[in-house]
Amino acid sequence: MASAAYKAIYGAVYAIFLLIAISLGLYLLLTNQGFRFDVAWFLTSISPYMFACVGIGLAMGLSVFGAAWGIYSTGASIMGAGVLMPRVYSKNLVSIIFCEAVAIYGIIIAIVMSGYLINFDLENLNEKARAQNYFAGYSLFGAGLVTGLSNLACGICVGVVGSGTALADAANNTLFVKVLIVEIFGSAIGLFGVIVAIIMATKAHMTDVSIA
Amino acid sequence: MGSFDLSEIFYNVDSGYLEGLIRGFKNGILRQEDYRHLTQCDTLEDLKLHLQGTDYGNFLANEPSPLTVSVIDDKLREKLVAEFEYIRNHSYKELGVFLDFIKYSYMIDNIILLITGTLHQRQLSELLTKCHPLGTFDQMETVTIATNTADLYNAILVDSPLAPFFKECISEEDLNEMNIEIIRNTLYKAYLEAFYDWCKEKGGATADVMCEILAFEADRRSIIITINSFGTELTKEDRAKLYPRRGKLYPDGLIELARADDYETVKRIAEYYADYRPLFDGTGNGPGDKTLEDKFFEHEVTFSTTLLSYIYWAMAFL
Numbered sequence: 001m002a003s004a005a006y007k008a009i010y011g012a013v014y015a016i017f018l019l020i021a022i023s024l025g026l027y028l029l030l031t032n033q034g035f036r037f038d039v040a041w042f043l044t045s046i047s048p049y050m051f052a053c054v055g056i057g058l059a060m061g062l063s064v065f066g067a068a069w070g071i072y073s074t075g076a077s078i079m080g081a082g083v084l085m086p087r088v089y090s091k092n093l094v095s096i097i098f099c100e101a102v103a104i105y106g107i108i109i110a111i112v113m114s115g116y117l118i119n120f121d122l123e124n125l126n127e128k129a130r131a132q133n134y135f136a137g138y139s140l141f142g143a144g145l146v147t148g149l150s151n152l153a154c155g156i157c158v159g160v161v162g163s164g165t166a167l168a169d170a171a172n173n174t175l176f177v178k179v180l181i182v183e184i185f186g187s188a189i190g191l192f193g194v195i196v197a198i199i200m201a202t203k204a205h206m207t208d209v210s211i212a
Numbered sequence: 213m214g215s216f217d218l219s220e221i222f223y224n225v226d227s228g229y230l231e232g233l234i235r236g237f238k239n240g241i242l243r244q245e246d247y248r249h250l251t252q253c254d255t256l257e258d259l260k261l262h263l264q265g266t267d268y269g270n271f272l273a274n275e276p277s278p279l280t281v282s283v284i285d286d287k288l289r290e291k292l293v294a295e296f297e298y299i300r301n302h303s304y305k306e307l308g309v310f311l312d313f314i315k316y317s318y319m320i321d322n323i324i325l326l327i328t329g330t331l332h333q334r335q336l337s338e339l340l341t342k343c344h345p346l347g348t349f350d351q352m353e354t355v356t357i358a359t360n361t362a363d364l365y366n367a368i369l370v371d372s373p374l375a376p377f378f379k380e381c382i383s384e385e386d387l388n389e390m391n392i393e394i395i396r397n398t399l400y401k402a403y404l405e406a407f408y409d410w411c412k413e414k415g416g417a418t419a420d421v422m423c424e425i426l427a428f429e430a431d432r433r434s435i436i437i438t439i440n441s442f443g444t445e446l447t448k449e450d451r452a453k454l455y456p457r458r459g460k461l462y463p464d465g466l467i468e469l470a471r472a473d474d475y476e477t478v479k480r481i482a483e484y485y486a487d488y489r490p491l492f493d494g495t496g497n498g499p500g501d502k503t504l505e506d507k508f509f510e511h512e513v514t515f516s517t518t519l520l521s522y523i524y525w526a527m528a529f530l
Binding site: 082083 | 220221224225228229230231232233234235236237239240267
């Protein structure tokens with residue numbers, strides 16, 4: 001019954017939102033004011049600082065989110081399995097360490113990226129310098145998004161696999177190493193995100209002086 | 213493609229610890245070799261020694277030397293109850309309701325035990341030691357005071373968890389031998405139907421597995437009630453009211469069973485259903501044959517284990 005109420009409210013809000021969006025769009029179209037819907041203006045009026053800092057925030061925040069998800073998934077299973085089979089605790093901490101590594105990737109990228117932030121004053125810059133700063137903002141945002149999302153997925157993946165590892169290890173201790181290989185592959189995907197993020201982030205050079 | 217269901221990644225929030233624990237219990241169940249060793253034991257002391265090497269551990273450690281079967285039985289039950297209560301205390305919302313449903317069947321048995329014992333003028337303290345610990349509830353002892361079912365309901369059971377199952381049982385007649393069995397079966401019928409409906413509503417693997425098990429339980433009870441009522445004063449209409457309406461036999465088989473007069477008729481009715489036909493073959497009351505009860509029990513165990521493997525498959529692919 002409660003979920004029916006939630007569905008009704010969600011449906012109503014979604015319908016109102018859609019109605020407003022469509023009617024605004026049609027108004028602009030039909031009154032020959034289509035030029036006001038300007039994506040380029042929107043993007044360029046957002047400061048490069050905003051993009052860069054949101055990127056750094058996503059890098060750190062989503063990585064930690066993924067790592068936390070992984071750790072709780074694995075941890076609950078390790079504790080449950082370890083009640084009757086205490087040897088499960090010591091070996092399966094490796095799964096927790098894989099999840100933690102995901103958070104460490106995030107913080108490394110965040111620290112590297114924040115090193116590229118430079119305080120500049122838009123009036124003192126010429127076109128070339130401004131363009132370079134915008135590029136830096138976008139590339140830091142992209143790098144943050146890449147590493148954040150891939151670490152989120154990696155953390156969830158390693159968490160669910162780690163939970164299975166703990167349960168399999170409790171049942172049959174020869175299975176541990178074999179299931180761990182699956183976990184290593186899962187952990188590799190986080191690393192892919194870090195590599196791409198490093199490549200993107202190191203291209204970002206913010207400048208506070210005009211360039212020739 | 214199936215439904216895009218992300219619930220697996222949230223599963224461990226509520227259930228991760230208990231899943232690990234229950235898998236641990238399952239891994240500790242005695243295996244073939246354990247049973248072979250146990251059959252080679254000569255005395256109960258050997259049994260105790262062998263069980264120490266399994267997951268049962270030192271559960272008999274503090275018992276004085278001449279071990280008896282009843283002591284072992286009590287200790288095993290104590291272990292089971294402790295584990296069940298532990299799991300019950302750690303469960304959240306729906307798992308809690310599910311485990312409570314399992315307890316209700318023991319509560320029904322306890323109530324009937326207390327009423328029957330009072331009828332035969334047994335001492336309350338003696339009766340309480342015979343009650344199953346999983347089926348205790350607040351104020352259970354006061355059940356012995358009631359003289360008819362209306363009293364029983366109004367005074368005592370209206371506050372207990374069994375209140376919703378009592379609707380069909382209330383009457384002004386005094387409690388006697390016959391009525392007590394009818395009460396037991398009516399309560400159990402209401403309980404089984406409520407449990408089945410709850411599991412069906414949950415859907416997913418719960419519905420798939422539990423509804424199969426409960427349907428078999430319903431059919432088994434219908435058949436056993438029919439067979440046991442031959443030669444007693446129970447009329448056919450009364451008997452028909454006791455059949456749980458949730459199994460494979462509902463509705464056609466139950467109508468037939470209500471009209472049945474002897475064992476052969478029941479066997480013929482059961483043969484319409486492919487699952488139940490093999491249970492009637494080869495049963496009898498002779499020394500080498502298995503009784504019908506034994507066969508039902510075996511069937512329940514084998515298909516419960518099949519359903520267990522279904523759960524593992526379902527979790528992987530659904």
